Amino acid sequence: MEKSCTLLVHFDKGTPAMANEIKEALEGNDIDSKIEALKKAIMLLLNGETIPQLFITIIRYVLPSDDHTIQKLLLLYLEIIDKTDSRGKVLPEMILICQNLRNNLQHPNEYIRGVTLRFLCRLNETEIIEPLIPSILTNLEHRHPFVRRNAVLAVMSVYKLPQGEQLLDSAPEIIEKFLTSEQDNSSKRNAFLMLFNCAQERAINYLFTNIERMTDWGEQLQMVVLELIRKVCRANKAEKGKYIKIIISLLNAPSTAVIYECAGTLVSLSSAPTAIRAAANTYCQLLLSQSDNNVKLIVLDRLNELKASHREIMVELVMDVLRALSSPNLDIRRKTIDIALELITPRNIDEVVMLLKKEVVKTQSGEHEKNGEYRQMLVQAIHTCAIKFPEVASTVVHLLMDFLSDTNVASAMDVVVFVREIIETNPKLRVSIITRLLDTFYQIRAARVCSCALWIIGEYCLSLSEVESGISTIKNCLGDLPFYTASEEGEAPESAKSSQVSSTTVSSRRPAILADGTYATQSAALETAMSPPTLVQGSLSSIGNLRSLILSGDFFLGAVVACTLTKLVLRLEEVQPSKVEVNRTFTQALLIMVSMLQLGESSFLPHPIDNDSRDRIVLCIRLLSNTGDEVRKIWLQSCRQSFVKMLAEKQRHETEEIKARAQISHAQPDDLIDFYHLKSRKGMSQLELEDEVQDDLKRATGEFTKEGDDANKLNRILQLTGFSDPVYAEAYVTVHHYDIVLDVTVINRTKETLQNLCLELATMGDLKLVERPQNYTLAPESSKQIKANIKVSSTETGVIFGNIVYETSSNVLERTVIVLNDIHIDIMDYISPASCTDVAFRAMWAEFEWENKVAVNTIIQDEKEFLNHIMKSTNMKCLTPISALEGECGFLAANLYAKSVFGEDALVNVSIEKQVDNKLSGYIRIRSKTQGIALSLGDKITLKQKGGS
Numbered sequence: 001m002e003k004s005c006t007l008l009v010h011f012d013k014g015t016p017a018m019a020n021e022i023k024e025a026l027e028g029n030d031i032d033s034k035i036e037a038l039k040k041a042i043m044l045l046l047n048g049e050t051i052p053q054l055f056i057t058i059i060r061y062v063l064p065s066d067d068h069t070i071q072k073l074l075l076l077y078l079e080i081i082d083k084t085d086s087r088g089k090v091l092p093e094m095i096l097i098c099q100n101l102r103n104n105l106q107h108p109n110e111y112i113r114g115v116t117l118r119f120l121c122r123l124n125e126t127e128i129i130e131p132l133i134p135s136i137l138t139n140l141e142h143r144h145p146f147v148r149r150n151a152v153l154a155v156m157s158v159y160k161l162p163q164g165e166q167l168l169d170s171a172p173e174i175i176e177k178f179l180t181s182e183q184d185n186s187s188k189r190n191a192f193l194m195l196f197n198c199a200q201e202r203a204i205n206y207l208f209t210n211i212e213r214m215t216d217w218g219e220q221l222q223m224v225v226l227e228l229i230r231k232v233c234r235a236n237k238a239e240k241g242k243y244i245k246i247i248i249s250l251l252n253a254p255s256t257a258v259i260y261e262c263a264g265t266l267v268s269l270s271s272a273p274t275a276i277r278a279a280a281n282t283y284c285q286l287l288l289s290q291s292d293n294n295v296k297l298i299v300l301d302r303l304n305e306l307k308a309s310h311r312e313i314m315v316e317l318v319m320d321v322l323r324a325l326s327s328p329n330l331d332i333r334r335k336t337i338d339i340a341l342e343l344i345t346p347r348n349i350d351e352v353v354m355l356l357k358k359e360v361v362k363t364q365s366g367e368h369e370k371n372g373e374y375r376q377m378l379v380q381a382i383h384t385c386a387i388k389f390p391e392v393a394s395t396v397v398h399l400l401m402d403f404l405s406d407t408n409v410a411s412a413m414d415v416v417v418f419v420r421e422i423i424e425t426n427p428k429l430r431v432s433i434i435t436r437l438l439d440t441f442y443q444i445r446a447a448r449v450c451s452c453a454l455w456i457i458g459e460y461c462l463s464l465s466e467v468e469s470g471i472s473t474i475k476n477c478l479g480d481l482p483f484y485t486a487s488e489e490g491e492a493p494e495s496a497k498s499s500q501v502s503s504t505t506v507s508s509r510r511p512a513i514l515a516d517g518t519y520a521t522q523s524a525a526l527e528t529a530m531s532p533p534t535l536v537q538g539s540l541s542s543i544g545n546l547r548s549l550i551l552s553g554d555f556f557l558g559a560v561v562a563c564t565l566t567k568l569v570l571r572l573e574e575v576q577p578s579k580v581e582v583n584r585t586f587t588q589a590l591l592i593m594v595s596m597l598q599l600g601e602s603s604f605l606p607h608p609i610d611n612d613s614r615d616r617i618v619l620c621i622r623l624l625s626n627t628g629d630e631v632r633k634i635w636l637q638s639c640r641q642s643f644v645k646m647l648a649e650k651q652r653h654e655t656e657e658i659k660a661r662a663q664i665s666h667a668q669p670d671d672l673i674d675f676y677h678l679k680s681r682k683g684m685s686q687l688e689l690e691d692e693v694q695d696d697l698k699r700a701t702g703e704f705t706k707e708g709d710d711a712n713k714l715n716r717i718l719q720l721t722g723f724s725d726p727v728y729a730e731a732y733v734t735v736h737h738y739d740i741v742l743d744v745t746v747i748n749r750t751k752e753t754l755q756n757l758c759l760e761l762a763t764m765g766d767l768k769l770v771e772r773p774q775n776y777t778l779a780p781e782s783s784k785q786i787k788a789n790i791k792v793s794s795t796e797t798g799v800i801f802g803n804i805v806y807e808t809s810s811n812v813l814e815r816t817v818i819v820l821n822d823i824h825i826d827i828m829d830y831i832s833p834a835s836c837t838d839v840a841f842r843a844m845w846a847e848f849e850w851e852n853k854v855a856v857n858t859i860i861q862d863e864k865e866f867l868n869h870i871m872k873s874t875n876m877k878c879l880t881p882i883s884a885l886e887g888e889c890g891f892l893a894a895n896l897y898a899k900s901v902f903g904e905d906a907l908v909n910v911s912i913e914k915q916v917d918n919k920l921s922g923y924i925r926i927r928s929k930t931q932g933i934a935l936s937l938g939d940k941i942t943l944k945q946k947g948g949s
Helices: 019-027 031-046 054-061 066-078 092-105 110-120 126-141 147-161 170-183 183-196 200-208 213-218 219-233 237-250 255-269 273-289 294-308 311-318 320-325 331-341 347-363 372-387 390-403 409-425 427-443 447-460 464-478 492-498 543-553 553-576 579-600 611-625 629-662 686-701 709-715 838-847 863-874 888-893
Strands: 505-512 519-525 717-719 727-736 737-750 756-764 767-769 777-778 784-793 798-808 813-820 823-825 852-857 907-914 920-926 934-936 943-944
Touching: 019 031, 019 054, 019 110, 031 054, 031 066, 054 092, 054 579, 092 110, 092 126, 110 126, 110 147, 110 727, 126 147, 126 170, 147 183, 170 183, 183 200, 200 213, 200 219, 219 237, 219 255, 237 255, 237 273, 237 611, 255 273, 255 294, 273 294, 273 311, 273 320, 294 311, 294 320, 311 320, 320 331, 320 347, 331 372, 331 838, 347 372, 347 390, 347 863, 390 427, 390 777, 409 427, 409 629, 427 464, 427 543, 447 464, 447 543, 447 629, 464 553, 464 579, 505 543, 543 553, 543 579, 553 579, 553 611, 553 629, 553 784, 579 611, 579 737, 579 777, 727 756, 727 798, 727 823, 727 907, 737 756, 737 777, 756 767, 756 784, 767 798, 777 784, 777 943
Parallel strands: none
Antiparallel strands: 505 519, 717 727, 727 737, 737 784, 756 777, 756 798, 767 784, 798 813, 798 823, 852 920, 907 920, 934 943
16 A cells, blocks of 8 residues: 655665665664665665664664764654554554654754654654653744744644644644744744644734734745635635735735735735736736746736736736846747737837837847847737737838848748738838838848749839839849850859859759648748858849849749739830830840740759749740730739738638637626625725625626536546446546546445555556556445546557456455446647647648658659659549649649548659759658558559558
């Protein structure tokens, strides 16, 4: 049977000590050897060994020692040995130690007295403690506080014994008298704790008698006072008012721990606006005064909880919360911004945005290495503010546009996405945004930001001057044509590479992850900031950003440039009356596109243009060569209409979420409502009145009963045994993050006493039992609540199974086993729904490498031939015929389903790259619920899965 343990020491099982060696060392005269031997004996006892022969040796040779270390170890030894026999009677030899304990309690050294009193707190044997009570009481008057504080704890432990009230019936009176005269804070704390646990009325009387001096009490005593207040108010809610005034007075205590506990107690006991406001102010003060980041995060969690239940009060303190942004820690800043964004209102939006703008400007200093990430958070926060309150957009959009050239690409992308949304939702700002964007476009150094900015230029340059400025800006950023000369094409690749721009963008073809989790190929430069441009042969001395990115192999950006030029030229045709100017611009645009195609198909760059980009540019050339009204409408109107629909859909989703939250019902139509106007206000302070009002409102809106959802609990109860079994068992399963708690109710349905009843559990999967099962004795027709804690270490589905084993009083030798039903722990039990942005989703998806990558090497050189070879070999069915697909990205974006091989759920994605020697290489990605899939490619293709090949 498991026993309670008050001592835990690490033990190295590799070198166990022998009982004979320990006995010899204890019988010797060397103090150090005795100390080591006692330590080894304690280690063995703690790990389940029984050494009964050592007790008499210790009584004879160790007990008389005056060494303080030996005396301390002796008390530890006496604490862990068995002091009773199998029937629960105290062993006769235990009487031998009583005289030694009495001598220790009267020892001239205060340390010996103190550790002995602390040892007595852990004794439960009345026969040993009873002769020592006079000596314990004598120590309450000792001159040293260490002895007095342990004496108080000893009195409390004696009084709490089953027969304690008979042994020491006057203990509360003695401790109350002691408390009035004691000066040491720790001793007073222990005395008040004793009254709190054993004589609560005396503790309350002492509290109200000395309420004026309470602010001068020590931190430890004040913490116990708060615990007393919580206990009393839970039992008697009618008396909350006078205790809340005590808590508010303690908010001025010098200890931050007391202040924090006061705020938490106020929130848990009262809903009065005055009390909540005081608690929130306290949390804000702690947020600024504490330097420990962990403390700040905990306080922010408390403020977040307050925001959920008392938003109207937290709105007043939003600027105080935002002062936490002064911390350099990103987690603190992120949590602070999240809280503040849910507290913005028309009254405080200007102040919040002003502060966020100041923080954005501060990030330009470059003092901290994570300024880019912090700037990204601020940009997203300002974006959210501008969406909720469009009138503030004009004050921030031009400031943020200065960061389009940010070296942190994620931050720059957030800015350009924000600008794209604002220019659509705020038509009055269109002209100023387009003007500013055209002025700063040449500074943008990231390919993704350039692509989005070009889309904005192509869609929102409407007047003649704007269209001409847009075309001129793009031409200046592209530089002189052609992109290379014939002499440069013949140079070695090494010289060509060295002559190109020094940039961190590298051409690559890789699968991009779409928002729905599927793949498409993307030929583009890596999305990192470009280094400053250098000289390139055949170009200007200062290259434009578009030219350097295209020369680095980013033909996806080149396709975007072609599309933007096409839109601008088509719009120029509508707004420019001079046909000569229109034709000149047409010719220049065509020349730029042809030059990009020429560059992509030359050997000047190590990687040729990808088929997708090439097809896109060719489409633009064909369109400019032969325009029609239908095509013109698609290019100039449909793209923008699609964007408007996307914004409208996003707004609709947000509105539906707000409506869904607002429709949650907290009270039933026939619930009782108390009208506080009809109540007597006699003798009630303003705070007590507010608290009564808030309690009535809570009761009326159902908040008091909201937590106890009995219907939900019933859904979580699982039956473990049958109704006809002699022992009935059912479990209530609680899942909290990575902890699973099984609350098992066991009922003895027989007329016999069940002995050594044990609930034995085992797990399958990544579940782990935390504690060993205990044995219980169950009376006839009685029940027992047994709790079992289980840790979850992964997101896989687990199974808990086990049995109940017991012995009956009529047949002790035979053990009965009842097998329990299995408990299945599903992943959905400990996963809660959440939402994230598309950008965050794609970033996390890319980091989560769940797919099987298989390298591909083949002698086939044609991509379509290779794909047809795969489909014939594996009997795959493609959603789109291969012949109808143009280019690499086309047939890769089409999802290939290996229905006949892997089943309906299997998605196979092929990525192929053409090397310099025209050989194909790449990989195949397989996603399927079926495990054990392997795919290798060569002249022969083999597929393996469960159930055969």
